[in-house]
Amino acid sequence: MISLWRIFWLEVVALVRSWTAPILVVASLGWMFAANFVLVTDATDEGKREMLVLYGLGGVFALLVVAVLASSTGAVASERESKRLQLTQVRPVSAFAVAWGKFLALAAVAASVLAFPCAALIVSSGFSERRCSHVYRPLLESPREEALKMYDAYMADPETSPMVKKAGRAVILRILEQRAKDHYQTVRTNETASWTFPGFHDWSHANPLVEPSARFRFSNAYNMRDEVRGAIAANGFFGAVSNITQTAVTVPLHLCQRGWDHDVLSFTNVGGNPVMLRPRQDVELLVPADSFAWNVFRSYVAMASILALMAAFGVFLGTALSRPVALFVAFVSLIVVEMGPSVAEQYPDSLETDAIDRFGLSVVRAVGACAKPPSALSPLPSLAADDCVEAKDALGAFAVDFVLAPIVLSILSALVMRRKT
Amino acid sequence: MEEPIVKLEKVSKTFRDFWLRPTVEAVDGLDLEVRRGEVFGLLGPNGSGKSTTIKMMLGLLAPSSGKISLFGLPPHAKAARAKLGYLPELSYLHPFLTARETLMYYAGLCNLPRRVARERTDQLLEMVKLSDVAARAVGGFSKGMARRVALASALIGKPELLVLDEPTSGLDPVSTKEVKTLVKALAKKGMTVLTTSHLLADSEDICDRVMILNHGKSAAEGKVSELGESLEEFFLAKVGSGDDFALADFLA
Structure with a gap:
């Protein structure tokens, strides 16, 4: 335990005395300050908050990702290359303690540096009185279930390409699953569409003084600038929709009458044109939660956890490879993890059926699947939209990204370290 | 035997x-x-x-x-x-640590309690005649001084x-x-x-x-x-x- 603490202490001292950590703190705070003047907003509080979170805090986070990868890949690699690692390895210290101590130091320094811009965001932006919202989506069958239902009709459809029909069932189901995720629902004039939100009725009875909101993202079928008009009803709550753009519409719901026993939210189109939306992504029920400051704190936990995972990954790469190679691999992996899933999702169906392209897609999907736990939670877009980063998600990210995955990576680092000696 | x-x-x-x-x-x-x-x-x-x-x-x-x-x-x-104590051919010290911190670091790796580590550090710094510069970063030491720090750190675990x-x-x-x-x-x-x-x-x-x-x-x-x-x-x-x-x- 003493040796672990000493390895941790040495790495922290190295990061502080080499000016890495102080420079990052100054750069982070400087950018958060400059963002108030550099970023152009739509002059509303919401617009300013969105820009500050996405590009202010987001910029700092990107900077820290680069800094953490650069430092962590060198933590073991540069010590090995300078032969200082030998002096540690001849002491009664386990290789795991070396890897774990270095990881903890890098994670602690990254978390400390990130705390400054997060605190600056709360203090300087004046948003601390704002409330974030829990976000609920309607209960729908899973994309997989919908894909299975679509399969027979798709195969029987004469317009389906013969090349696609030759592909395996798994490939076709994957194509259909993607279509199901993007499935649009059309609501014509004077039509009503309904979606179920389980537990909404019980919640509204338990919280009679709290008024929820509904959020829609409409896509008009013919003209993006057509006005959308409609009425929303949800278990005794009502709201009116009226907008002239296709951006998200958040409608406060006011309690008008009691006694409905439904978990249903419905939208009636009273505009002149049909409207389209994707129920899985475009219909949300918002319930007021706690303050912006608490939301920043939970986002901070999630972001610090992601940085910790990067640190553990960097230490592992630096243990196995020389520093330049480790750094290169780290950044390539980061790019694949960030861009791979969207590339895979946007691939045309015909290419999905080509053997070579399918191999490339499989690799991208495999990398995406491996990186799923860390990237499953994206705190910045939620924070920017005032959506609540749920405590269980933040804790889950902490457990997986800060504890479990780094333990596994540190064990692997230790094995490689012993193997390399 | x-x-x-x-x-x-x-x-x-x-x-x-x-x-x-x-x-x-x-x-x-x-x-x-x-x-x-x-x-x-x-x-x-x-x-x-x-x-x-x-x-x-x-x-x-x-x-x-x-x-x-x-x-x-x-x-x-x-x-x-x-x-075991080991003095390599070149000293390989951490340049940003002071002489005292270097010895305390290696004492920690030998799992010595803090009090014992301090005592031995003081003794060894005295022995290798570096007590006067114990608070200076070893990165600025001459080759001979760095060698003496490395020797002291090899001896820290007795x-x-x-x-x-x-x-x-x-x-x-x-x-x-x-x-x-x-x-x-x-x-x-x-x-x-x-x-x-x-x-x-x-x-x-x-x-x-x-x-x-x-x-x-x-x-x-x-x-x-x-x-x-x-x-x-x-x-x-x-x-x-x-x-x-x-x-x-x-x-x-």
Whole structure:
């Protein structure tokens, strides 16, 4: 335990005395300050908050990702290359303690540096009185279930390409699953569409003084600038929709009458044109939660956890490879993890059926699947939209990204370290 | 008879390239024993396999074949390493740490409690005459001062076996004499010392027994007192005098 603490202490001292950590703190705070003047907003509080979170805090986070990868890949690699690692390895210290101590130091320094811009965001932006919202989506069958239902009709459809029909069932189901995720629902004039939100009725009875909101993202079928008009009803709550753009519409719901026993939210189109939306992504029920400051704190936990995972990954790469190679691999992996899933999702169906392209897609999907736990939670877009980063998600990210995955990576680092000696 | 502290049996080390083809046979079937309380010198010309042998003893390199034991344990065993002090050929210090912090760091790696670590740090800084500059970063130290810090950090865990790789490398004559005196004093107190050196006069002064390595094999082994001639003459007789060096022909 003493040796672990000493390895941790040495790495922290190295990061502080080499000016890495102080420079990052100054750069982070400087950018958060400059963002108030550099970023152009739509002059509303919401617009300013969105820009500050996405590009202010987001910029700092990107900077820290680069800094953490650069430092962590060198933590073991540069010590090995300078032969200082030998002096540690001849002491009664386990290789795991070396890897774990270095990881903890890098994670602690990254978390400390990130705390400054997060605190600056709360203090300087004046948003601390704002409330974030829990976000609920309607209960729908899973994309997989919908894909299975679509399969027979798709195969029987004469317009389906013969090349696609030759592909395996798994490939076709994957194509259909993607279509199901993007499935649009059309609501014509004077039509009503309904979606179920389980537990909404019980919640509204338990919280009679709290008024929820509904959020829609409409896509008009013919003209993006057509006005959308409609009425929303949800278990005794009502709201009116009226907008002239296709951006998200958040409608406060006011309690008008009691006694409905439904978990249903419905939208009636009273505009002149049909409207389209994707129920899985475009219909949300918002319930007021706690303050912006608490939301920043939970986002901070999630972001610090992601940085910790990067640190553990960097230490592992630096243990196995020389520093330049480790750094290169780290950044390539980061790019694949960030861009791979969207590339895979946007691939045309015909290419999905080509053997070579399918191999490339499989690799991208495999990398995406491996990186799923860390990237499953994206705190910045939620924070920017005032959506609540749920405590269980933040804790889950902490457990997986800060504890479990780094333990596994540190064990692997230790094995490689012993193997390399 | 007491078990030797260091024991190498038929140890070989072959370095290989990326395709696993052998490139260098650094050590070839070496047998070696270091007994408790002796000062053992491992001598040899450059490339004779001294450093490779020491690295294998310390568990920093795995032997290709043969068996190595340190205090009767495998070299990477924590219990064996707890009794070990190592001074590498170059000091390899962390430049941003002060002399005191460096010793406290290595004391921590030896799991010494903080109070004990402080006491030993003070004693060792006094011993290597660096108490006055204990709060200065070692990155600004001269080679000799850095060497003394490295020597002190090798001694911080009160090792039973001290492995010194070229201990007087980079030291001025006064410091060299001090190191030799220190090694003799440590040996008198019962510490086992294993040292390598190119400076045969130094080895002659401090070693009880030596082994001369040449091309990874033991060329000779014995007590210094029983050599019957100076260590230099003995050494040159075993590994070649160097008279056949072709520089003169080249220059002519």
